[in-house]
Amino acid sequence: xxxxxxxxxxxxxxxxxxxxxxxxxxxxxxxxxxxxxxxxxxxxxxxxxxxxxxxxxxxxxxxxxxxxxxxxxxxxxxxxxxxxxxxxxxxxxxxxxxxxxxxxxxxxxxxxxxxxxxxxxxxxxxxxxxxxxxxxxxxxxxxxxxxxxxxxxxxxxxxxxxxxxxxxxxxxxxxxxxxxxxxxxxxxxxxxxxxxxxxxxxxxx
Amino acid sequence: xxxxxxxxxxxxxxxxxxxxxxxxxxxxxxxxxxxxxxxxxxxxxxxxxxxxxxxxxxxxxxxxxxxxxxxxxxxxxxxxxxxxx
Amino acid sequence: xxxxxxxxxxxxxxxxxxxxxxxxxxxxxxxxxxxxxxxxxxxxxxxxxxxxxxxxxxxxxxxxxxxxxxxxxxxxxxxxxxxxxxxxxxxxxxxxxxxxxxxxxxxxxxxxxxxxxxxxxxxxxxxxxxxxxxxxxxxxxxxxxxxxxxxxxxxxxxxxxxxxxxxxxxxxxxxxxxxxxxxxxxxxxxxxxxxxxxxxxxxxxxxxxxxxxxxxxxxxxxxxxxxxxxxxxxxxxxxxxxxxxxxxxxxxxxxxxxxxxxxxxxxxxxxxxxxxxxxxxxxxxxxxxxxxxxxxxxxxxxxxxxxxxxxxxxxxxxxxxxxxxxxxxxxxxxxxxxxxxxxxxxxxxxxxxxxxxxxxxxxxxxxxxxxxxxxxx
Numbered sequence: 001x002x003x004x005x006x007x008x009x010x011x012x013x014x015x016x017x018x019x020x021x022x023x024x025x026x027x028x029x030x031x032x033x034x035x036x037x038x039x040x041x042x043x044x045x046x047x048x049x050x051x052x053x054x055x056x057x058x059x060x061x062x063x064x065x066x067x068x069x070x071x072x073x074x075x076x077x078x079x080x081x082x083x084x085x086x087x088x089x090x091x092x093x094x095x096x097x098x099x100x101x102x103x104x105x106x107x108x109x110x111x112x113x114x115x116x117x118x119x120x121x122x123x124x125x126x127x128x129x130x131x132x133x134x135x136x137x138x139x140x141x142x143x144x145x146x147x148x149x150x151x152x153x154x155x156x157x158x159x160x161x162x163x164x165x166x167x168x169x170x171x172x173x174x175x176x177x178x179x180x181x182x183x184x185x186x187x188x189x190x191x192x193x194x195x196x197x198x199x200x201x202x203x204x205x
Numbered sequence: 206x207x208x209x210x211x212x213x214x215x216x217x218x219x220x221x222x223x224x225x226x227x228x229x230x231x232x233x234x235x236x237x238x239x240x241x242x243x244x245x246x247x248x249x250x251x252x253x254x255x256x257x258x259x260x261x262x263x264x265x266x267x268x269x270x271x272x273x274x275x276x277x278x279x280x281x282x283x284x285x286x287x288x289x290x
Numbered sequence: 291x292x293x294x295x296x297x298x299x300x301x302x303x304x305x306x307x308x309x310x311x312x313x314x315x316x317x318x319x320x321x322x323x324x325x326x327x328x329x330x331x332x333x334x335x336x337x338x339x340x341x342x343x344x345x346x347x348x349x350x351x352x353x354x355x356x357x358x359x360x361x362x363x364x365x366x367x368x369x370x371x372x373x374x375x376x377x378x379x380x381x382x383x384x385x386x387x388x389x390x391x392x393x394x395x396x397x398x399x400x401x402x403x404x405x406x407x408x409x410x411x412x413x414x415x416x417x418x419x420x421x422x423x424x425x426x427x428x429x430x431x432x433x434x435x436x437x438x439x440x441x442x443x444x445x446x447x448x449x450x451x452x453x454x455x456x457x458x459x460x461x462x463x464x465x466x467x468x469x470x471x472x473x474x475x476x477x478x479x480x481x482x483x484x485x486x487x488x489x490x491x492x493x494x495x496x497x498x499x500x501x502x503x504x505x506x507x508x509x510x511x512x513x514x515x516x517x518x519x520x521x522x523x524x525x526x527x528x529x530x531x532x533x534x535x536x537x538x539x540x541x542x543x544x545x546x547x548x549x550x551x552x553x554x555x556x557x558x559x560x561x562x563x564x565x566x567x568x569x570x571x572x573x574x575x576x577x578x579x580x581x582x583x584x585x586x587x588x589x590x591x592x593x594x595x596x597x598x599x600x601x602x603x604x605x606x607x608x609x610x611x612x613x614x615x616x617x618x619x620x621x622x623x624x625x626x627x628x629x630x631x632x633x634x635x636x637x638x639x640x641x642x643x644x645x646x647x648x649x650x651x652x653x654x655x656x657x658x659x660x661x662x663x664x665x666x667x
Contacts, residue, residue, distance in 0.1 A: 039224070050243075053224040084523075091393075091411050091432055096468075100398040103471050109334075110258045113250040114221075116472035117529045117654060120391060122433045126655035129525040135540055138523045138657060139440060142411045142430035150429065150453075154444075157451035161292070163520070163544065247529055250476060267477045 006156055007190025009166070010069050011202055014061060014181040021068055023205070034177055038064060054114065055127060056095045057179070062086065062124035062172040063131065065183035069168060070132050073185075082185070083137035083164035084125045085155055090175040091121045091142055097176075124172065137163050146171045146182065148199040155186045155194070171203065210281045217277075220255055221248050233278045241276075249274060261289030295446040296512035296666070299374035299504035300607040303366050304594055305340050305497070308350055309373075314611050317619050318639060322593050324483040324495050333470045338483050340497030340595035341465050342366065360417065361394050361408065363464045363500075367418045370502040371460050375422045378456065378504070385454035386424040387445055388415040389437035389461040391599040395468045418460060426454075432599070435562070435653030436521065437461060438501065439602025442649075442661050443519035445505035455507050461603035462500035469598070470496060476529070478566055484596070486563030486589035486621060487570045487635055489628035494564045497595025501604040514610050514647070515664045517551070520544025524656035531568055531652055535576025538652055541660040542580055545648070549662045553580045556662075557644035558618060560609040562651045563589020564596050565623070569652060574629035585648075588636045592622030602651040602659065613644045613665050 013020045017037050019027040027044055029037055038060045042052055047067055055063060073080055095118040103111050117123060122140040129138060137158060143150070155167040170183040182203050186194050214231050217223065221244065235241045238249070249270050256262040256273075262284065264270060273283045300310055305323030307313035323340035332339075344362070351365040354372055367388070378384070390411060397408040407413050415428035429448075431441050438461035445457035463469075473479050473494060480493035505516070522544060524537035531538075546553060559582065561573050570589075577583060590605045597604055612619060618636045627635070647663045 050223070050225045053222040089410070089412060093409060096392075096395060096409070097398060099472070100395075100468060103467060104399070106334075110254055111471040111475040112254055113472075113475040113529075114247050116475055117247060119468075119472065120432070120434045120654055122655040122657060123528050125433075126523065126525075126528045126657070129523040129656060130527070133525050135522055135525045135536060137521050138433075139431065139444065139521060140433050142415075142432055143427070144412050147427070153451055153453050154447070157447045161447070161450070161548075245527070253477075254475065 004160055004188060006159055006186050006188060006194040008192045008194050008198065009185045009187050009190045011184035012065055012068050013205065014065055015179065034179060049131060056118035058092060058094060058121065058172060058174045059118065059124040059127045061174050061179055061181045062170060063127055065170060065181045066128040066132070066168060069183055069185050080132065080134060081136050081164050082134055082166040082168050083158050084128060084134065085139060085151065085158070085167050086125060086170040086172055087141040087143050087147065087151065088121065088171060088173040089142065089144060090173060092119050094175045095119050146203050148196045148203070152194060152196050152199060159186065159188055206281060206285065209285060210277050213277055213280055216255060216259070220251060231277060234276050237274055237276060260284050262287050293450045293507055294509065295449050295516045296506055296509055297503050297514050297516065297610065298506045298508065298511040300513065300610060301370050301374050302499060302501040302604050302607050303342070303370045304499040304604065305342050306593065308369065310607060310611060313608065317593055317608065320620060320622060322483065322622055323497060324595055332465065332467050337470065338480065338495045339465050340495065342498055363394055363462055364414065364417050366500040367460045367462045368421050370500040371422065371458065374502055374504055375458060380422065380424050382425050383455040384424065385426055385429065385445070385448060385457040386419055387429045387431060387441045387457055387459045388418060389431040389441040389459065389599050389603065391432060391434055391437055391463055392466065392469060396464065396466045433657055434655050435598055436602055436651040436657045436659040437599035438604065439606060439649055439651045439661055440521050440659045441603060442505065442516060442606060443521055443659060446516045446519060449505065449507050457505045458502065459505060459603060460500060460502045461600045463498060463598035463600050465496050465498045480565060483623060484565035484591050485623040485625065486565040486591050487627070487629055487633065488624050489626040491565040491567065491570065491628055493566055495591070495595040497597040499594055499597040499600045499604050501600055501607050503603065503607065512666045513614060515666060516661060517664045518545035518549030518662040519660065521657065521659040524658065526656055528656060529654055531572040533572065535572045535579065537656060537658040538573065538576040538650060538660065539579050541658045542576070542648065542650065545660045545662045551646060553582055556582060556585050556646045556648050557642065558612060559585050559587040559648045559650065560605045561587050561589050563591050565591060571629050574631040574633050577633055578631040583632045584634050586618050586634050586636050586642070588619060588621035602649065606649050609647055609649055613647050616641055616643050618642050
């Protein structure tokens with residue numbers, strides 16, 4: 001395969017009650033629960049998308065990151081072929097545990113469809129696709145830790161095989177109030193070269 | 206009946222996570238689905254669970270939900286008639 | 291020019307057979323794995339499901355290992371991989387993809403920190419990988435019900451992208467209280483063995499299985515060539531498919547464009563056919579939009595139930611045999627046409643020479659995958 005250079009057009013990190021966009025802190029709260037933090041971030045950036053409140057924590061986390069990186073990408077006139085390539089460690093375990101609790105007591109057995117639907121990690125890709133009308137390639141992977149080698153390779157394959165014009169990559173880990181999101185948009189043009197070292201440096205900041 | 210309607214509005218906002226909607230914004234005869242509150246198919250299923258959990262009503266045919274969940278008014282009437290708790 | 295990629299080995303562990311030949315024999319004889327179960331550990335009410343017999347599983351596993359640490363699903367996965375891995379050398383150029391929706395989710399039934407670890411999909415992948423000694427980090431795909439077939443697309447892309455020369459894929463899921471109760475809460479469970487595309491279909495029957503394949507750039511033992519793929523989201527709803535089949539339509543279009551063939555060259559479609567009212571209708575619409583209404587199509591859910599993350603790969607394994615043996619298999623459970631657009635359901639086993647075979651799947655989250663295969667000459 002011909003190796004064309006690819007570039008990181010934008011990136012953001014969400015962790016410890018703080019959102020960092022292109023290296024600069026743009027929103028920060030004193031320590032609080034994720035439900036509170038995510039709601040205030042949503043309000044702060046005037047996202048105006050009531051479905052947000054129906055999402056589980058993993059989807060909220062992924063949604064917030066995608067919102068910041070894709071808000072300038074949406075266009076009425078042209079379809080946006082941005083693929084979604086996401087991964088994490090805990091899959092949807094936070095919601096899995098919540099759902100399991102709803103069926104573990106025979107005296108109080110009320111499985112919730114609205115919880116069950118989030119017991120799949122790729123639901124967050126569906127949420128982002130709906131919000132930004134991305135009828136595009138999407139896939140969700142599980143790794144021990146952020147795997148920049150795989151992510152970079154797969155993103156390049158999607159771009160070089162013309163399966164996508166851009167790729168929104170994301171590490172979105174959430175389990176029981178512990179969370180970290182690192183999202184970045186990869187394309188064939190840009191200033192910051194899409195390199196494994198760069199990804200690692202920005203991820204670890 | 207008024208108390209039941211009030212209770213249903215609170216429950217719907219809570220169970221369906223309608224954070225942006227205030228109690229007084231829901232009228233008794235507003236459509237819950239479609240153009241009204243904009244609830245969707247998962248919400249309908251969740252309301253079926255709520256009927257079972259909070260009022261002891263088991264819907265055998267989910268299609269019944271269409272009529273029952275038309276508005277707060279129709280829901281309250283159905284619950285009053287059929288509740289087991 | 292993209293590198294050519296082939297499937298060279300296949301295997302599967304299902305309620306109707308622990309190897310491909312036995313599965314085919316049973317399919318030819320219209321033997322289904324779906325049975326009536328009364329097991330209150332799984333569900334209060336009796337239900338239909340396609341479940342692997344524990345004794346058969348344990349005795350098969352005992353022939354390859356005496357280790358007792360493996361979960362039921364891990365045994366099913368190891369058994370599926372074992373005969374095809376033992377022929378190969380596992381080096382840095384050999385990848386390993388595991389695809390599943392819920393993995394060892396049953397570990398959550400008895401909360402403890404060990405069990406919690408076990409419920410991690412990475413832990414499952416490591417256990418299976420370590421049994422064989424893979425030299426590369428496992429790649430876990432968890433993309434709802436397209437996971438199994440999406441893994442084939444990913445393996446092909448990783449080989450074309452020069453990351454690997456060979457990729458082993460294992461896909462598997464288990465019937466559990468977790469999944470049964472969830473589908474039931476969605477009012478999506480059929481009260482009889484599922485009837486894909488039929489007028490009176492009323493939902494899924496769940497099943498369990500594992501399937502394994504070797505995807506390779508080496509043509510030597512090729513069973514079939516992977517010639518195009520697409521995996522495109524509906525961007526419509528997280529639990530219901532698009533009414534217009536948009537994502538599936540585009541996924542197939544993308545696969546066709548890459549393969550540089552026309553829709554009218556496709557000889558056979560192994561579709562998703564879960565037997566929910568919306569899914570089957572959506573597929574019929576998408577196939578019609580592409581002019582595929584006359585292509586013979588089946589759903590294998592009548593034999594296996596919906597095996598979730600395993601289904602796409604299991605049905606590919608069976609589809610490959612269809613092509614190699616020039617036999618179209620009946621879409622079991624079908625009676626009267628129950629979709630609004632015409633499609634050509636295979637109503638009885640018949641012979642047909644095939645060159646091009648399309649596998650599709652769709653799932654929660656709005657995901658769809660289509661992969662096109664070409665028979666080797």
